[in-house]
Amino acid sequence: MTTMLKLENVGKSFTLHVQGGVELPVFESLDLTVEAGECVALAGPSGIGKSTLIRMIHANYTCPQGRILVHHDGAWVDMASAHPHRVLDVRRRTMGYVSQFLRVVPRVPTIDVVAEPLRAVGMDADQALVEAGNMLTRLNVPERLWSLSPVTFSGGEQQRVNIARGFVHPYPILLLDEPTASLDAANKRIVLSLILEARERGSAVIGIFHDREARETVATRVLDTAELGQRAA
Amino acid sequence: MLGSEQPILSVDNVSHDYGRQRGCAGVSFDLYPGEVMGVVGESGSGKTTLLNVLAGHLTPSTGSVRYRGRSGGEVDIHRMGEPERRLLMRTDWAFVHQNPRDGLRMNVSAGANVGERLMAIGRRHYGNIRGQAVEWLERVEVEHGRIDDLPVTFSGGMQQRLQIARNLVTGPRLVFMDEPTGGLDVSVQARLLDLIRGLVTDLGLSAVIVTHDLAVVRLLAHRLMVMKDGYVVENGLTDQVLDDPQHPYSQLLVSSILQT
Amino acid sequence: MSPQSESGSAFDSAYNFAFLDEQTKRMIRRAILKAVAIPGYQVPFASREMPMPYGWGTGGIQVTASIIGPDDVLKVIDQGSDDTTNAISIRKFFVRTTGVETTESTADASLIQTRHRIPEKDLRADQILVFQVPIPEPLRFLEPRETETRRMHALEDYGLMHVKLYEDIAHHGHIATTYAYPVKVAGRYVMDPSPTPKFDNPKMDRMAALQLFGAGREKRIYAVPPHTEVKSLDFDDYPFELPEWQDVCAFCGAEDTFLDEVILDDRGKRMFVCSDTDHCSERRAAGHAGPALFDGEAAD
Numbered sequence: 001m002t003t004m005l006k007l008e009n010v011g012k013s014f015t016l017h018v019q020g021g022v023e024l025p026v027f028e029s030l031d032l033t034v035e036a037g038e039c040v041a042l043a044g045p046s047g048i049g050k051s052t053l054i055r056m057i058h059a060n061y062t063c064p065q066g067r068i069l070v071h072h073d074g075a076w077v078d079m080a081s082a083h084p085h086r087v088l089d090v091r092r093r094t095m096g097y098v099s100q101f102l103r104v105v106p107r108v109p110t111i112d113v114v115a116e117p118l119r120a121v122g123m124d125a126d127q128a129l130v131e132a133g134n135m136l137t138r139l140n141v142p143e144r145l146w147s148l149s150p151v152t153f154s155g156g157e158q159q160r161v162n163i164a165r166g167f168v169h170p171y172p173i174l175l176l177d178e179p180t181a182s183l184d185a186a187n188k189r190i191v192l193s194l195i196l197e198a199r200e201r202g203s204a205v206i207g208i209f210h211d212r213e214a215r216e217t218v219a220t221r222v223l224d225t226a227e228l229g230q231r232a233a
Numbered sequence: 234m235l236g237s238e239q240p241i242l243s244v245d246n247v248s249h250d251y252g253r254q255r256g257c258a259g260v261s262f263d264l265y266p267g268e269v270m271g272v273v274g275e276s277g278s279g280k281t282t283l284l285n286v287l288a289g290h291l292t293p294s295t296g297s298v299r300y301r302g303r304s305g306g307e308v309d310i311h312r313m314g315e316p317e318r319r320l321l322m323r324t325d326w327a328f329v330h331q332n333p334r335d336g337l338r339m340n341v342s343a344g345a346n347v348g349e350r351l352m353a354i355g356r357r358h359y360g361n362i363r364g365q366a367v368e369w370l371e372r373v374e375v376e377h378g379r380i381d382d383l384p385v386t387f388s389g390g391m392q393q394r395l396q397i398a399r400n401l402v403t404g405p406r407l408v409f410m411d412e413p414t415g416g417l418d419v420s421v422q423a424r425l426l427d428l429i430r431g432l433v434t435d436l437g438l439s440a441v442i443v444t445h446d447l448a449v450v451r452l453l454a455h456r457l458m459v460m461k462d463g464y465v466v467e468n469g470l471t472d473q474v475l476d477d478p479q480h481p482y483s484q485l486l487v488s489s490i491l492q493t
Numbered sequence: 494m495s496p497q498s499e500s501g502s503a504f505d506s507a508y509n510f511a512f513l514d515e516q517t518k519r520m521i522r523r524a525i526l527k528a529v530a531i532p533g534y535q536v537p538f539a540s541r542e543m544p545m546p547y548g549w550g551t552g553g554i555q556v557t558a559s560i561i562g563p564d565d566v567l568k569v570i571d572q573g574s575d576d577t578t579n580a581i582s583i584r585k586f587f588v589r590t591t592g593v594e595t596t597e598s599t600a601d602a603s604l605i606q607t608r609h610r611i612p613e614k615d616l617r618a619d620q621i622l623v624f625q626v627p628i629p630e631p632l633r634f635l636e637p638r639e640t641e642t643r644r645m646h647a648l649e650d651y652g653l654m655h656v657k658l659y660e661d662i663a664h665h666g667h668i669a670t671t672y673a674y675p676v677k678v679a680g681r682y683v684m685d686p687s688p689t690p691k692f693d694n695p696k697m698d699r700m701a702a703l704q705l706f707g708a709g710r711e712k713r714i715y716a717v718p719p720h721t722e723v724k725s726l727d728f729d730d731y732p733f734e735l736p737e738w739q740d741v742c743a744f745c746g747a748e749d750t751f752l753d754e755v756i757l758d759d760r761g762k763r764m765f766v767c768s769d770t771d772h773c774s775e776r777r778a779a780g781h782a783g784p785a786l787f788d789g790e791a792a793d
Contacts, residue, residue, distance in 0.1 A: 014477075015479075016484070017480075017481030017484045017485070018481070018484050018485055018488050055476070055477075059470060059473060060470075060472050060473055060476055060477070061473065061476065061477040062469075062473060062477050062479060083263075084455070084456045084469055084470045085263070085265045085268065085456075087470055088268070088455055088456075088470070105426075105427055105430060105452055106423050106427060107423070107424070107427045108427065108431075119434075315644075315648060316648045316649070319648055319650055323652070338635065338656070340635070341635070341656055341657075341660055342660060342663055342664075344659070344663055345656045345659050345660050345663065348656070348659055349652055349653065349656050350652065351652075352652040352653075352655040352656060352659065353650065353651075353652025353653075354652070357655070357727075357728050357729045358728060358729045358730050359659065359662055359728040359729075359730050359731050360730050362659065363659075363663070380663075381663050381664065
């Protein structure tokens with residue numbers, strides 16, 4: 001088995017300078033290894049730092065302590081200390097991230113939002129649009145909406161666009177922050193099958209799934225983050 | 234384009250003083266092809282001074298700015314000859330001013346504004362120059378029927394789009410922008426930002442964008458530098474700096490945004 | 494016509510020869526030498542107050558005064574004509590301050606001062622043509638900053654010049670500039686032949702005579718040495734073209750000269766005549782005749 005992700009002695013706390021320098025510890029000395037084909041579910045009550053950890057792996061949050069090593073281009077990249085240029089390359093080719101909220105530029109059509117990750121790795125425009133269309137079709141986003149900006153879509157539609165964008169390129173590592181949160185049963189099943197397919201082709205998945213059924217369907221392992229939080233407190 | 238290893242612009246310990254007044258101090262960074270660097274900070278933080286040093290308009294008191302050309306060779310832009318620098322400025326580089334009046338010739342038509350850089354690099358076929366002007370006006374969403382009108386008859390947003398067309402017509406690789414959306418209505422800003430974003434992506438441009446508007450860098454910039462009193466106080470991925478700012482000043486800046 | 498002395502008025506010895514003091518003449522000659530050495534480059538010089546207002550040719554007069562010698566034969570033309578107020582005044586000025594011989598004949602002159610026109614007859618290597626220039630800077634109307642235009646000349650940054658021609662075509666369908674039409678001299682400096690009509694631009698190209706340009710108010714001297722290439726700027730698909738007239742000269746019937754329109758009455762009656770009066774008289778003396786002479790009307 002190939003190790004895709006290694007967290008070594010990772011710790012995090014927030015210092016709020018605007019509020020008199022209050023320090024909020026989240027966790028410390030966290031170790032985690034994720035192999036290709038694994039799906040690790042982060043469990044524990046909300047506010048415990050699950051999203052924080054996902055964001056740290058994505059380098060959206062800084063990592064002040066420890067190392068977050070990502071298997072990228074046959075070598076290890078430490079997301080905690082890598083040059084932004086390198087981090088962007090990891091995000092482009094190796095690590096996908098599906099958040100709970102879609103953040104898009106006004107006026108950009110849905111089909112282009114979904115095709116963008118493919119364009120970023122160098123796929124030609126026509127093929128990228130075909131693949132984006134296939135993914136949207138699979139997620140039941142009707143074709144009449146493709147030319148519109150997702151800004152005006154319902155919460156569920158936006159979330160499906162978000163998932164399509166996250167799964168359109170076969171990232172070796174996938175970070176999922178409640179990907180099924182606002183979906184109906186039918187669409188939830190589609191998303192879960194996408195996750196299973198990703199695992200089968202060897203992606204390492206780390207996710208937050210509040211939904212028990214979802215967690216039991218896709219996760220190979222559950223990590224209880226409550227313990228981590230207690231360690232820091 | 235993206236992900237290539239050699240920087241297009243290497244900034245090493247750049248400072249600029251106005252006599253005893255500090256402009257910017259000790260700024261270093263590498264910009265890679267296809268990357269957009271945002272520079273934020275309040276008025277007087279030195280961000281515009283930095284931009285002018287990077288673009289060769291000001292000479293740094295210390296440090297160097299090196300540019301890697303199409304052939305792969307590096308040049309120190311403050312040590313090269315003025316003719317070479319000017320050639321670079323009208324071929325490989327572009328500078329978009331905050332006030333379009335500073336970047337446009339207000340007394341000649343929109344078409345001539347777009348065509349000037351082409352003529353400056355020796356194009357001598359009127360029909361082709363005009364054809365390219367039409368193409369670029371459409372690209373920046375200015376109706377091509379306005380090609381022979383003076384920019385004074387344009388709205389602020391149109392003038393800014395015209396300035397962008399005028400700059401991009403020669404296919405530059407590196408674009409400097411000074412508050413490109415400053416002074417425009419919010420609705421016009423959104424359209425312009427979207428346009429700039431599209432052009433930057435489609436053309437694979439590298440860019441340095443100075444602004445005090447965090448929404449602008451969130452949308453356009455891959456990386457972000459926060460400046461205060463001439464110094465870079467924080468520097469990193471745009472979303473990292475905005476979502477998890479470390480420096481007290483960055484936190485203040487981010488927490489000062491009105492939520493809508 | 495033969496050389497003639499203007500009404501016998503002699504050199505007024507109260508003046509230094511050619512009005513200017515010798516130091517000033519040397520200073521201007523140095524500027525002229527520099528201008529000849531750098532064809533088309535505008536050399537600054539310390540322009541003097543002259544006993545006439547700016548706009549009357551003070552630049553050309555200072556150049557002429559600095560190079561004229563007692564043996565020269567001077568011709569002065571304004572709009573091609575030897576007998577306009579400006580031409581007569583300048584000619585009288587030099588007769589009084591130098592006593593040189595003057596002429597209306599292009600062939601007989603060794604020194605020709607002109608405003609607007611270049612004589613139709615080819616000039617020779619032993620002649621010098623001095624132009625009176627109002628605005629020497631071709632980039633002025635597009636870039637008002639003198640510091641910037643000088644830098645643009647230095648760096649051969651001439652895209653702006655074509656912007657002007659572009660605007661002409663965009664607005665008029667052709668290059669509508671008919672005078673002060675910009676030229677490139679010896680493949681380097683862009684020069685304004687102001688206010689010479691573009692009809693005369695081809696005459697400047699590889700002319701055998703030395704061409705000197707003086708701008709008094711703007712304090713600039715520039716030059717085109719003999720046999721120097723002077724190329725009118727244009728576009729590949731809109732090449733430089735000479736203006737054409739439907740008419741011929743009413744007096745001499747010439748079809749290839751620069752014609753002036755003369756209004757004859759207030760009912761729209763008009764005729765076209767050669768602007769170069771000397772050329773026209775020579776042709777008539779040689780037996781050529783235009784339509785006005787056939788009608789017996791408007792003949793002199």
